[in-house]
Amino acid sequence: MKKLMFFLFLIILSSTLVLGIDISTAEPEGKINLSLWLTPISAEDILHSMVSDFNSSQDKIFVKLSIVDWATGREQIKQAIGGGVGPDMFYLGVGLDQSYIGANALLPLSKAGYTKDDLNLFSPIIAMNEVNGEILALPLYYDSYVLYYRKDILKDYGFIAPPATWDELKNMAKTITEKSNGEIMGFQIKGADDHLNAINLAWQTFLEEAGGHYMDMAILKSTLNTPEGKTALEYMVSFYNEGISKLGPSAVAGFREGKVAMFEFAQNQIIYEKFISDANMKGKWAVAVCPKGSVSGGSYSGGQGVAISSKTKYPEACGTFLKYFSRPENMLVWMKGAYGIPTYDLSKISKDKKVLAENFMAQDKENWDAILKQLSLSTSYPMVEQRYGYSARWDAQKRYLIEALMGEITVEKALENIDNEVNQSISK
Amino acid sequence: MNFFIDFMGHFLTLGGEKIKMKEGLMWITLFRKKTQLLTGYLLLIPAMVCIFLFILFPMSQTFIYSLFRWDLLGDKVFIGLDNFKFLFKDPFFKRTIINTFLYTILTFLGTFTLSIATALLMQSEMKIIRWARGAIFIPVVVPMAVMGLIWKMLYEPQFGAINQILSFFRIPPQQWLYSGKLALIAVTIFSIWKEFGLYTIILIGGLQKVPNELYEAAKIDGANGFQLFFKITLPSLRPIIFFVTTILMISSFKAFDHIWVMTQGGPGNATSVMVTFIYTRLYDSVGLASAASLVLFLLILTITFVRMKLTREETY
Numbered sequence: 001m002k003k004l005m006f007f008l009f010l011i012i013l014s015s016t017l018v019l020g021i022d023i024s025t026a027e028p029e030g031k032i033n034l035s036l037w038l039t040p041i042s043a044e045d046i047l048h049s050m051v052s053d054f055n056s057s058q059d060k061i062f063v064k065l066s067i068v069d070w071a072t073g074r075e076q077i078k079q080a081i082g083g084g085v086g087p088d089m090f091y092l093g094v095g096l097d098q099s100y101i102g103a104n105a106l107l108p109l110s111k112a113g114y115t116k117d118d119l120n121l122f123s124p125i126i127a128m129n130e131v132n133g134e135i136l137a138l139p140l141y142y143d144s145y146v147l148y149y150r151k152d153i154l155k156d157y158g159f160i161a162p163p164a165t166w167d168e169l170k171n172m173a174k175t176i177t178e179k180s181n182g183e184i185m186g187f188q189i190k191g192a193d194d195h196l197n198a199i200n201l202a203w204q205t206f207l208e209e210a211g212g213h214y215m216d217m218a219i220l221k222s223t224l225n226t227p228e229g230k231t232a233l234e235y236m237v238s239f240y241n242e243g244i245s246k247l248g249p250s251a252v253a254g255f256r257e258g259k260v261a262m263f264e265f266a267q268n269q270i271i272y273e274k275f276i277s278d279a280n281m282k283g284k285w286a287v288a289v290c291p292k293g294s295v296s297g298g299s300y301s302g303g304q305g306v307a308i309s310s311k312t313k314y315p316e317a318c319g320t321f322l323k324y325f326s327r328p329e330n331m332l333v334w335m336k337g338a339y340g341i342p343t344y345d346l347s348k349i350s351k352d353k354k355v356l357a358e359n360f361m362a363q364d365k366e367n368w369d370a371i372l373k374q375l376s377l378s379t380s381y382p383m384v385e386q387r388y389g390y391s392a393r394w395d396a397q398k399r400y401l402i403e404a405l406m407g408e409i410t411v412e413k414a415l416e417n418i419d420n421e422v423n424q425s426i427s428k
Numbered sequence: 429m430n431f432f433i434d435f436m437g438h439f440l441t442l443g444g445e446k447i448k449m450k451e452g453l454m455w456i457t458l459f460r461k462k463t464q465l466l467t468g469y470l471l472l473i474p475a476m477v478c479i480f481l482f483i484l485f486p487m488s489q490t491f492i493y494s495l496f497r498w499d500l501l502g503d504k505v506f507i508g509l510d511n512f513k514f515l516f517k518d519p520f521f522k523r524t525i526i527n528t529f530l531y532t533i534l535t536f537l538g539t540f541t542l543s544i545a546t547a548l549l550m551q552s553e554m555k556i557i558r559w560a561r562g563a564i565f566i567p568v569v570v571p572m573a574v575m576g577l578i579w580k581m582l583y584e585p586q587f588g589a590i591n592q593i594l595s596f597f598r599i600p601p602q603q604w605l606y607s608g609k610l611a612l613i614a615v616t617i618f619s620i621w622k623e624f625g626l627y628t629i630i631l632i633g634g635l636q637k638v639p640n641e642l643y644e645a646a647k648i649d650g651a652n653g654f655q656l657f658f659k660i661t662l663p664s665l666r667p668i669i670f671f672v673t674t675i676l677m678i679s680s681f682k683a684f685d686h687i688w689v690m691t692q693g694g695p696g697n698a699t700s701v702m703v704t705f706i707y708t709r710l711y712d713s714v715g716l717a718s719a720a721s722l723v724l725f726l727l728i729l730t731i732t733f734v735r736m737k738l739t740r741e742e743t744y
Contacts, residue, residue: 075711082500099712103501194584196692247695248585248606259586391712399520403696408608417520424514425712 035087042337094303095383107308108134112319137307141340145299162288188251209293214385222422225415301378328353392425494718511719532680547631564625576686634668
């Protein structure tokens, strides 16, 4: 019996060891081997397929793709690069991160074979990835906050169009919450629910709409505790103070179940939450431009991209891969996979490729019109300003903004605390 | 090795005079002792290597990093004790220390009370009791993060099972993880539920070693239940209680995974503890995170040391 147990143990151990060996991506000899780490910016099988297609088309370059999860992937990438064992190419969100810039960890695309003509094909908001005249990461697609609204609920309560301004949003949300005796929440802020990190994106939206800035770029100080910052946060807090919204209930789940009439979030939820394909949701929902604030109608805009490590031994090979990965034909991949907004200026690319994007958008014209309109209203300055003290800001905002929404801290104190933590991070 | 020594000993006794033989045997004994000592040290090397690689080296690196400013990517800049100075002025860090102590005290009291009460109830060897012992151990073996996610759903204010159950008793729904006042308590309740099974089993083992004669003798002398518990059970369990409470205290100070998956330290700063502070700072300021780690280490060491001093006779 003991012998049998021992042999069983050996078999299990050997199987574990064998299964742990990754044989599927053995690197071929005689080729330049590049490593690429990505978060799941589209379905993993699609990403692997794209890389596999590239590898099949190349005699001299082989790219090995590793997918890192959203929750810890950015930290894993940073840790690997900091440890000197990072990949040749890696995921980097649009807007960049100052710690990468300060450490000269990003290779300018011009050194990877990108010419000015190549970069001119992209829409001007590629400037979000620009530092001192150089583009340091290639955006694959853009995201933009939009207003998701339940047409059926709005109609039931007497509204035929989504709100266009902050006042209209507040009034409509209040009416819905009150008339439904709290059964339906008129508006929920994403991030005041189970998706804690999203408060940072919601905040960017309201801050930009109030005309606020993250930083005074002249003196590199955080500037949230300003009249504009207070206007934005007071507006957000008022939804909870006045009982229109409640902390906790999920915006997305509530929206699907008809318990939340409106919420703002990135356009990719249309695909990720399957609103577009859910038969139960057909005809009941749409997206609209975010209601205009006291100053602007801009909102969070960002996106997903890829950067090349400055330590790569093969910059030109990386450039070759990036050009393939981001070519106009692949716009459809990002659009289908994440409703990703094309990074190309459609008026500058060839007609046959432009038609691909236009035909896809035509299938859902109402929503795409709103998404593109919203992107045109947004500016790039928030993403550039956020580079400084990014991690500290991300964490501090999550804590203090929620405390303010809960009424446990004043608006001024919340913003002051965020400024203090960000300034401390920048000055270290 | 022993065969070689024996062989040499035999060879010497065959070939030498009595004095030489005695000397020879003395050298062989010394050689044998030294060889055994060497063998012992050689066998210790793998463990020493592990301790060095996974404990001493990281600790020394943490101490070194705490004296630098470093964001993982740029150059390391020596700043001396500035990180520590910042920590002791930072209101957020102070808040995490308070939360850590609160969490530790609540978890400690709750887990220990529940464990000892359950252990007393489960001393019997009846089949159903043995089954129950297995059942209370199930939460212990499921990963903390996994159970944390499940409890997060249970605590959901609108649809969670806990509020549904409360509604049967006409208690209004609570915000739980979304309430600054309740979030820490909610996380503590989960932690107590998750871990008390382990300590219960340990205490049951201790209880079973208490001689029955002590209880019989005390009953004959007229002792009631309380007296039996406080005069016999608790004193007999002292070494195990010391072990259980020390481990419980240390693990509470280091709490992280379930807090992170349930609240990420929020809402606001309500459940931010020292380890969540360290984690959130790590990828932005390695020096600050290292300094905070050292502070946590010294705190736990001090408390454990003070405890050991106060309960000297309870050590094994």
